[in-house]
Amino acid sequence: MTDASLNTEYDVVVIGAGPVGENVADRVRAAGLTAAVVEAELIGGECSYWACMPSKALLRPVVARADARRVPGLAAAVRGPLDTGAVLAHRDSYASYWKDDGQAAWLDGIGADIHRGTGRLTGEREVAVTASDGTEHRLTARHAVVLCTGSRAVVPDLPGVGTARPWTSREATSAQKVPGRLVIVGGGVVGVEMATVWQALGARVTLLVRGTGLLPKMEPFAGELVAQALTEAGADLRTGASVAAVHRPDPDGPVTVELEDGERIEADEILFATGRAPRTDGLGLETVGLEPGSWLIVDDSCRVEGSDWLYAAGDVNHRALLTHQGKYQARVAGAAIAARATGAPPLETGPWGAHAATADHAAVPQVVFTDPEAASVGLTLAEAERAGHRVRAVDYDLAAVAGSGLYADGYRGRARMVVDLDREILLGVTFVGPGIGELLHSATVAVAGEVPVHRLWHAVPAYPTISEVWLRLLETYRG
Known part of the structure; x- marks a missing residue:
């Protein structure tokens, strides 16, 4: 060297x-x-040891089990809990043991x-x-x-936070044991992904969100479907909830989270997923x-x-x-x-x-690796309208696509494309549903390449795959 x-x-x-x-x-x-x-x-850097790699290594077993539970003939074989030790060991290997x-x-x-x-x-x-x-x-x-x-990660300057030893994304992705009770503050990507992980590994998760829903930078239906799934999995989701103070008088004891309305929640750990600086x-x-x-x-x-x-x-x-x-x-x-x-x-x-x-102006792709996955590229409908574009949102129920029913029983999901009516190109695309992360690159190519809608009509999706949603979206747009 x-x-x-x-x-x-x-x-x-x-x-x-x-x-x-x-x-x-x-x-x-x-x-x-x-x-x-x-x-x-x-x-x-952060991605290798405390963000992308360890978080996705933690999430993969969770999502794979959820998918398997929706497949006939396989569901009964995966009823038991996850092997926590194996999941954490898998995470450790993907973080290169922090070396x-x-x-x-x-x-x-x-x-x-x-x-x-x-x-x-x-x-x-x-x-x-x-x-x-x-x-x-x-x-x-x-x-x-x-x-x-x-x-x-930004930790808000709240009374008691200095001695409460709160988690940030680093601690949430590198923890060596499952907390019995975990309060997560924030409904963005880190908040919902870590809620998905630790709830599945056995923690009792309370998710506190100041706003009205999850994933505020995506189409509203993305946060709604993820919120529904987290609630069904057992997480306690509270919107319009603001933290006023945190208390951990005993360094080895529980933390008490005080809300602005006076309610107190006791937990073993608190994760602040409240932005970056x-x-x-x-x-x-x-x-x-x-x-x-x-x-x-x-x-x-x-x-x-x-x-x-x-x-x-x-x-x-x-x-x-x-x-x-x-x-x-x-x-x-x-x-x-x-x-x-x-x-x-x-x-x-x-x-x-x-x-x-x-x-990185108007064709930024992102996948949120929850169950269901949420993926988007480009502008949301609201963003496109604020930017002054004359647009139309075209929606389709992913459950109505043949490939989704084969992928999983009871499939739930939704797709939207935002069409610039003056240029007839796509300004944005959003998918929510199991297994849709791999659909996103096709949408990214369409948005970044400003591919005319009439040309997308000739990009024929293979049958029977979930990607057939492209055909259904285009049919809906043509009317």
Whole structure:
């Protein structure tokens, strides 16, 4: 392995070695540029150890059992509880036991130097790295510094929260035992996925939501169907519920959650799934005229507004807080940096659009891995109307598709496409139902590619699959 401490000058310095930072380094190295990657925690970042990978490893057995229970001839064989030890062990293996040897070897294999420690800007194209033993060394970037430090969970400043030891997404995805009683605050993606997991593993889950429903950034029916399933599974879902304080007088005892209406709920753990904030504190942003702790505004090449050398990709730019979108931005940023370093036209997109991120404006896909799954891409009906588009929502009951009945008895689900009536293209698509996550890429291609509805008519879905819903949606639209 290369001794990174021997090198102090690189073409590109990347701060943050999560999936986004790794992909930036890969792209600039492939273009022949030298690269350093600075990481204070585990190489592989939040996604690998506390988010995407462990959460989906926990959810897969839960959803597979639920699917099996709806299949004739198989349902009786899966009536028993999940093997909690096996589920947690499966999760541990997908989190690489919280060791980053494999990820570090991959970075070394592409020829990127790894600098372990906390990185911060000290001026234009300058980065100081402070190691865990307090020693410091400085790196200089000839062409670009890329900030890929991601985001952190936000815990609200409530009375008692400082001593209550609340869970965030990190603790919820890495816990080594099932809490007897779990209160979850927040009805977004983290809240509903973790409610699905821990309820299925035996916890008594209470889900507290300030608003009127779950998954507020999706079509309303998505949250309604997920809420119905969670309630049927035994979770106690309360909407319009706000937490006023939390109390845990005994560090080893239960936590009491006090609601604004005065009700108290006792639990073994409380998870706050109440949003994210950028990891930009302590990055030295003030040395280059930016505000510490702020989201960073970037152009479509992920270059920070007002700079010709500083880039920000992934969560820190607040365009789309999803791993796959961050990796997409990383590919764009790496290509743009390489083009500018070699004198190519900086925003010459060519047929691939390689130097400009456009899909994170209006074609962002997301799957929520609950039972049922919820998946969407593009704009909801409400978002499209607020944006001033003349649109029509076309809905279809997924239970009426032949493939869904074969997939599961009692299948429940719904599909919607939002059609721009002036251009006759799709602005958004939403699916809710068991097994629909794999349908989403076809919708993403339709939305990102602005495929005319009349051409989609000739994309014939295989029979009998759930994807036949595309034909039914188009038939409904044609009338």
